Amino acid sequence: MHAVCVFCGSSPGADPRFLEAARSLGAAIAGSGRTLVYGGAKVGLMGAVADATLVGGGKVVGVLPRALVDREVAHRGLTELHIVSSMHERKRLMADRAEAFIAMPGGLGTLEELFEVWTWAQLGIHSKPLGLFGPRDFFAPLLQYLDHLVAQRFVRAEHRELITVEDDAVALLERLAQHRPAPAPKWIDSSET
Ligand code: AMP
Numbered sequence: 022m023h024a025v026c027v028f029c030g031s032s033p034g035a036d037p038r039f040l041e042a043a044r045s046l047g048a049a050i051a052g053s054g055r056t057l058v059y060g061g062a063k064v065g066l067m068g069a070v071a072d073a074t075l076v077g078g079g080k081v082v083g084v085l086p087r088a089l090v091d092r093e094v095a096h097r098g099l100t101e102l103h104i105v106s107s108m109h110e111r112k113r114l115m116a117d118r119a120e121a122f123i124a125m126p127g128g129l130g131t132l133e134e135l136f137e138v139w140t141w142a143q144l145g146i147h148s149k150p151l152g153l154f155g156p157r158d159f160f161a162p163l164l165q166y167l168d169h170l171v172a173q174r175f176v177r178a179e180h181r182e183l184i185t186v187e188d189d190a191v192a193l194l195e196r197l198a199q200h201r202p203a204p205a206p207k208w209i210d211s212s213e214t
Contacts, residue, residue, distance in 0.1 A: 022150075022198045024056040024082070026119035028134040029066040030127030031093055039126045040069050042155045042190075046125065047073025049190035054079075058119040060111065061085030061102055062093035066125055071096055082118055084111045112137065116147070121197045123152040126159050143180045150200035151184045152193050160186065 027050075033040050043066040050057050050070075057074040060067055061083025071081050080100040085093065087104050095102060105111050116122075116138060124135035141147050153160055164186065170176040185200060187193035 022055065022120040022194075024058050024119045025050055025194070025197070026058040026115050026122045026138075027070050027125060028060075028122065028127060028131045029070060029125035030131055031060075031062055031065040031067055032128065033065050033069070034126050036126075036156070036159070038156050039066055039159075042066075042188075043069035043125060044073040046070055046123065046154055046190040046193075047075075047079070048077045049194055050074050051077025051079025053191070053194055055194070056080040056082060056100075058082045058084070058115050060093070060115070060130075061095055061099065061104075062089070063096040064094050066127065067093070068096060070125070071099065075099070084114045084118075086111050116141075119149070121150045121152065121200075123154050123193065123197070125153075126155045139180075139183065142183050143177075150197040152197050153184055153186045154190060154193050155188070157186070157188050 027046065029043060047070040051074045057071060057079060059071060062068060062085065074081050075098060082101045083096055083099045084103045084105060085095050086108050087106060090104060103114060105114060112134065122138045124131055139151055142151060167181050171178050171181050185196050187196060
C-alpha cells in the first residue's frame with residue numbers, strides 16, 4: 022500500500038476535532054512513507070490533510086477538475102497537481118493512483134466518493150481496502166443507517182464490513198495495509214435468511 026486516497030470535506034466542519042483528525046492522518050501518511058492522493062483543493066479538511074502530509078515530508082498527488090480550480094482553490098504546493106476535464110476523470114485518476122481509500126468527515130461530495138468506491142468493491146471492480154477515519158460519534162448515525170440497510174436486507178453484512186472504522190490514524194493505515202477483502206456475491210437471494 023504505497024498511496025492512500027483520502028476523501029474529506031471541502032469545509033472544515035463545525036468541530037475542531039475534524040481539522041485535528043485531518044492533520045493527524047496527513048502526518049501518519051507521511052510518517053509511514055506513503056503518498057496522499059486527494060482532490061487537490063486548498064480549502065477545508067482537504068487542504069489540512071494535504072498540508073500535514075507535506076509538512077511531514079510526504080508526497081501529495083492532487084486531482085482537480087478544471088471547473089473547480091477557482092471554487093475549491095487549487096493547492097499549488099503539491100508534489101503533483103493534475104487538472105482534469107471532468108469529475109469522472111478526477112475520480113478515475115484518484116482511484117487508479119491509490120491502493121486504499123479513506124473517508125473522513127465531509128459533505129455530499131465526500132459521501133458520493135466514499136459510496137462509489139464502496140459499491141465498486143461490492144461489485145468486485147476493485148479489491149482495495151476502505152477506511153473511515155474521524156471521531157466515532159460523528160460517524161455513528163451513518164453506521165447506524167448502514168446497519169439498518171443490512172437488517173432490511175438491502176446490503177450484505179460482508180459488504181457492510183468491507184469498511185474499517187478507526188479513530189487512530191496510524192492504526193488505521195496498519196489495518197488497511199493488512200486487509201484482504203473476501204469476495205462475496207452482490208445479490209441477496211430471496212431464499213437467504
Ligand atoms: P464535500 O464533502 O461536499 O465538501 O466535497 C468534498 C469533495 O468532493 C470536493 O472536492 C468536491 O469537489 C467533491 N465532490 C463534490 N461532488 C462530487 C461528485 N458528485 N463526485 C465526486 N466528487 C464530488
